[in-house]
Amino acid sequence: MKQTWRWFGPNDLVAIDDIRQAGAEGVVSALHHVASGEVWTPVEIAKRQAEIGRMKDGSPSGLAWDVVESLPVSESIKRQEGPWRDHIAAYKQSLRHLADAGLKIICYNFMPVLDWTRTHLNWRLPSGATCMRFDLVDFVAFDLFILKRPGAKDSYIPDVIEAATRSFANMDDARRTELSQTVAFGLPGSVEKLTLEDLRVLLASYDGISTERLRSNLIDFLAEVVPVARDLGMRMCCHPDDPPFPLLGLPRIMSCEDDYRQVMEAVDLPENGITLCSGSLGVRADNDLSGMMERLGDRVHFIHLRNVRRETEGQPCSFHEAEHLGGNTDMVDLIEKILREEARRKAQGRDDWNIPMRPDHGQDILDDLNRKGQPGYPAIGRLKGLAELRGVMTALSQKGFASGTGK
Ligand code: DNO
Numbered sequence: 556m557k558q559t560w561r562w563f564g565p566n567d568l569v570a571i572d573d574i575r576q577a578g579a580e581g582v583v584s585a586l587h588h589v590a591s592g593e594v595w596t597p598v599e600i601a602k603r604q605a606e607i608g609r610m611k612d613g614s615p616s617g618l619a620w621d622v623v624e625s626l627p628v629s630e631s632i633k634r635q636e637g638p639w640r641d642h643i644a645a646y647k648q649s650l651r652h653l654a655d656a657g658l659k660i661i662c663y664n665f666m667p668v669l670d671w672t673r674t675h676l677n678w679r680l681p682s683g684a685t686c687m688r689f690d691l692v693d694f695v696a697f698d699l700f701i702l703k704r705p706g707a708k709d710s711y712i713p714d715v716i717e718a719a720t721r722s723f724a725n726m727d728d729a730r731r732t733e734l735s736q737t738v739a740f741g742l743p744g745s746v747e748k749l750t751l752e753d754l755r756v757l758l759a760s761y762d763g764i765s766t767e768r769l770r771s772n773l774i775d776f777l778a779e780v781v782p783v784a785r786d787l788g789m790r791m792c793c794h795p796d797d798p799p800f801p802l803l804g805l806p807r808i809m810s811c812e813d814d815y816r817q818v819m820e821a822v823d824l825p826e827n828g829i830t831l832c833s834g835s836l837g838v839r840a841d842n843d844l845s846g847m848m849e850r851l852g853d854r855v856h857f858i859h860l861r862n863v864r865r866e867t868e869g870q871p872c873s874f875h876e877a878e879h880l881g882g883n884t885d886m887v888d889l890i891e892k893i894l895r896e897e898a899r900r901k902a903q904g905r906d907d908w909n910i911p912m913r914p915d916h917g918q919d920i921l922d923d924l925n926r927k928g929q930p931g932y933p934a935i936g937r938l939k940g941l942a943e944l945r946g947v948m949t950a951l952s953q954k955g956f957a958s959g960t961g962k
Pocket residue numbers: 624625662663664670671743744745794859916931
């Protein structure tokens with residue numbers, strides 16, 4: 556695997572110098588300042604490449620922009636409403652500009668309205684470290700009593716509604732505001748920063764859009780853009796829903812193996828691929844990550860390695876972000892399956908055998924706790940995650956797993 560690191564651009568509190576010192580071999584980035592539906596221009600792309608290529612003192616960083624995360628898909632495209640055809644044309648144009656600049660791997664998602672969502676950004680662990688958490692009860696409290704979504708009560712079982720009612724009654728104003736901002740205002744990388752009113756309007760715009768309709772809109776989008784990506788020698792890779800179950804009455808269509816299988820088969824080209832995010836998919840106990848890597852590995856073009864600890868059973872459920880080798884996903888087994896896929900590609904002479912991965916998220920530890928950086932993306936927590944993952948990768952490779960000669 557090529558060890559990469561997500562960088563949010565010049566405003567990121569983690570510098571290119573830090574990324575280099577963490578031992579990353581490449582960078583994942585996006586033009587977050589360009590609105591979805593607009594074209595990414597060659598000038599802006601080149602500017603970001605130059606920023607990645609230099610350290611603070613002007614010396615070369617030795618790092619390049621390897622993966623785009625994300626080239627956002629507009630809400631119009633997801634709903635097939637308004638200027639969606641223009642947005643698809645703009646998407647193709649951005650792909651052409653990115654390909655001209657040498658960028659080949661494009662991550663995107665098809666989650667309506669909200670990208671990833673949590674209820675706590677700094678949840679204290681017994682060690683004093685903090686992590687992100689999704690507490691179903693608090694999320695339901697947000698939905699019922701802050702957002703006051705019409706029909707919200709029908710989405711949840713009575714026990715959860717009762718717990719949410721109690722939880723909301725016990726929250727002080729500061730926690731209510733924090734919860735509201737955490738859920739609705741967008742986390743790093745999300746395209747929109749929404750107010751509650753924006754959120755209500757956007758949710759209403761999905762009235763009548765069923766799961767099947769959203770899936771067919773995704774397939775229509777891919778049928779347009781994947782052939783373009785293919786001609787340009789690029790690979791698209793869809794990020795799973797996070798969390799991987801429906802939220803706020805919205806459909807979610809990339810939450811499990813069967814979702815991926817349907818979309819991969821509908822546009823059956825190798826360039827129609829997957830971002831295997833172990834943290835997002837790992838929230839569901841019925842997602843067998845290692846099995847997915849074995850069965851769908853051929854289409855995996857980008858990997859996020861992260862772990863979660865489920866706190867309740869079933870779906871939807873509560874969970875928090877665990878250490879990279881802790882949590883419910885057997886990370887060693889998953890890495891072994893990835894290394895085997897890489898060995899298989901190498902044997903076939905494929906030039907995409909070195910799959911880019913990034914240590915996804917990280918707990919806030921040591922100086923991270925004082926820096927107040929981007930939620931989920933601290934310097935030291937991620938550095939620790941990368942170091943642990945690198946250790947597993949190295950150990951397995953040296954024992955011959957990567958060449959398929961291991962047990
Ligand atoms: C969260 C991220 C997501 C991801 C997008 C990809 O940490 O993994 O925001 O970047 O969903 O399109």
